[in-house]
Amino acid sequence: MSGGTVILGAGPTGLGAAYRLRERGENDFEIFERSGQVGGLATSFTDPKGWTWDVSGHIIFSGYKYFNDFLGRVLGDRIRWIDRESWIKFEDRYVRYPFQNHLSSLPEQAMLECLVGLVESQTIDRDRAFRNFEEWVLAKFGSGVAKHFMNPYNFKVWATPLSEMGYYWIAERVSVVDWRKAIQTTLLPQNTDWGPNAKFGYPLHGGTLGLWKGVLPFLGDDRVRYHKRAISIDEEKREIAFSDGTTRSYERLLSTLPLDALVARLCHAPEKVRAAAEKLLFNRLFSVGVGLRRPSPSDKNWIYFPNPKTPFYRMTYLSNYSPEIVPGGDTSKYFSVLTETSYSKFKPLPEGDFGKAVVDGLLAEGILQPSDLPLIETIFLIHAGHSYPIPSVDRNPALETIHAYLEPRGIFSRGRFGSWKYEIGNQDHSLMQGVELVDRWIDGREEKVFRS
Ligand SMILES: Cc1cc2nc3c(=O)[nH]c(=O)nc-3n(C[C@H](O)[C@H](O)[C@H](O)COP(=O)(O)OP(=O)(O)OC[C@H]3O[C@@H](n4cnc5c(N)ncnc54)[C@H](O)[C@@H]3O)c2cc1C
Structure with missing residues (x-):
């Protein structure tokens, strides 16, 4: 087969695009996946002793109606809905998540430092400017919460100095607590079920892979070509070379590879595109x-x-x-x-x-x-090899340079690492990026998630 639509990667973005192509009556597409199974980072492995492991425990929650309808079609009632019980281990005790909403559980000295810092940062220091995530934390939470939780925890997760990170990605991902509310909940403790994932789903069978394997029957026979690792892409000839020596041409390509890996595989990318890819942190x-x-x-x-x-x-x-x-x-x-x-x-x-x-x-x-x-x-x-795409201070101009080169050449890079946007990097965002790209291809609709 040649021409048509090619999808690189059978994770949630690639599978979402394929699902939507079928739903819209399009059949001229193939998916090439380097590994032997679907799911990408949202996959699972069953070890020889019968234990199933996710890459990381993947919880399902979404504000997108399309995704929730998709979930209903693919899993039906083969999903468990769970009330979140998430905690922070602080010294010798457990503090309910989010930390800043449950200061009443802290030892007294830490509690005092957190409260004083919150009051100072939001009253006398409230005009403090911030240019990066580290400064944003200090401006919003003050020195106590920064010292006891935000700074050490975030450095562990992101493995990146907070001063290298922007704050434009935060939106609803970090709970910002008002100092009055913090004093109130410290003196009159209450549990705050903050956030969009206070209730979440998990597939009953097969771990997280259970969801993505469930998409295959909707795609038609034999749609995914496994063990096909793209090693180079000639963006002028519109042709992909695989590690097994074969090639495949395309009219349009959805790549869900990490963007830095995609750029490294291009045959003709100019220096400014390569330099932009090198700026992306992960x-x-x-x-x-x-x-x-x-x-x-x-x-x-x-x-x-x-x-x-x-x-x-x-x-x-x-x-x-x-x-x-x-x-x-x-x-x-x-x-x-x-x-x-x-x-x-x-x-x-x-x-x-x-x-x-x-x-x-x-x-x-x-x-x-x-x-x-x-x-x-x-x-x-x-x-x-890639876990979190870092929302670094200079990420967005780098992304614009790369996409401006790719799209006129028929290459659309989407997904957690395809878009390199942590803030739209969950399973539902990834699926929606694939779905909305297909709608753009077919009838020019705007891609809302990718552009958000
Ligand atoms: C630590 C962690 C925790 C997470 N927790 C959650 C959570 O709780 N809830 C949630 O909704 N989401 C979570 N996610 C996000 C979720 O994993 C992603 O949204 C999703 O996997 C992204 O899908 P994708 O298709 O864009 O990319 P990927 O899943 O990365 O898929 C890309 C695919 O491309 C293939 N590929 C790569 N290179 C090549 C090549 N050269 N040739 C051919 N194929 C190639 C890969 O094998 C892979 O299958 C988490 C992610 C991580 C890392």
Whole structure:
């Protein structure tokens, strides 16, 4: 086959585009995927002992009607809806997420520093200017919340100095608390179910992969070509070369590769496009899954760890999402946790045996007890070469330069790392980027998510 529409990558963006192409009656397309399965970062692996692991615990929530209808068609009632139980481990105690809305749980000295900082930053210092994320945190929360949570936690997640990051991406992703409300909830504690994911979904079967595998029957037969790794793209001839020596031409190409990897594969990109791609910052991820032969000791969903000595920034009680992801679906016998550790050129991985470092961290944080060690049945390591696209200070001009070169040549780069926009980087945003691109191709409709 030649010509037509080609999709590189069978993650949520590529699958979303393919689903929409079929829905709109278009059949002249193929998907090429370098790995042996769909899902991309939203995939899952079942280890030889029967434990299923996500790249990171993927929760489903969306404000898009199209995505929610899609979910209904693909999963029907094969989804579990869960009330969020997310916490922060602060020294010897748990503080409910978001930290800044639950200061009443802090030790007194930290509580005082956080409150004083909030009042100062929002009253006497309220005209303080900010140019980057670090300064934004200080301006909005003050020095106490910055010191005790925002700075250490965010450096662990992003693996990037906060001064290198912009603040334009924040919108509803960080809860900004008013100082009056902070004093009120500290003196009269209450739980605040803040945020769009206070209730979330998770596929009943197969982990996160269960959702994306469920799309395949909607695409028609044999639509995804697996183990096809694009190694170069001749954007003048409109032709892709794969690592198996084959080539494929296209009229229009949806690429969901990380944008830096796409630019590196172009045959004719000018220096200014290559230089723009080099400006894009990202981090990488090491996830470690630990499966134990005992029931879950907790009904929490996930916990954040700001302590710089703890190697992971987050841990999910993955088996609390669905019983089907432990051997035999038996959560009366087994439970699993999944930790996430970011690293980058700014924050290297700890040296030595990483699985052991994670288990030691779980012991130090009191998630596991020494008596649990003989009950560990499996330790599973997952690596992601691109994890978070960093919303860096100079990201947007770089993106404009790259897209302005690609689109006249029939190349549309979309998705978490295709658009390189963290703020539209979840599964629902990714699917919508694929869907809306197809609508633009077919009848010129505006792409709202990608342009937002
Ligand atoms: C740590 C972490 C936690 C997350 N948590 C959540 C969450 O809780 N909820 C949520 O909704 N979303 C979450 N996400 C986001 C979710 O993973 C993404 O939205 C989604 O996977 C992006 O889809 P995509 O298709 O754009 O890209 P990807 O998933 O990256 O897919 C790209 C595909 O392209 C393929 N590919 C790459 N290079 C080539 C090549 N050269 N040739 C051919 N194919 C290639 C890859 O193998 C992959 O399958 C999380 C992501 C991360 C990293």
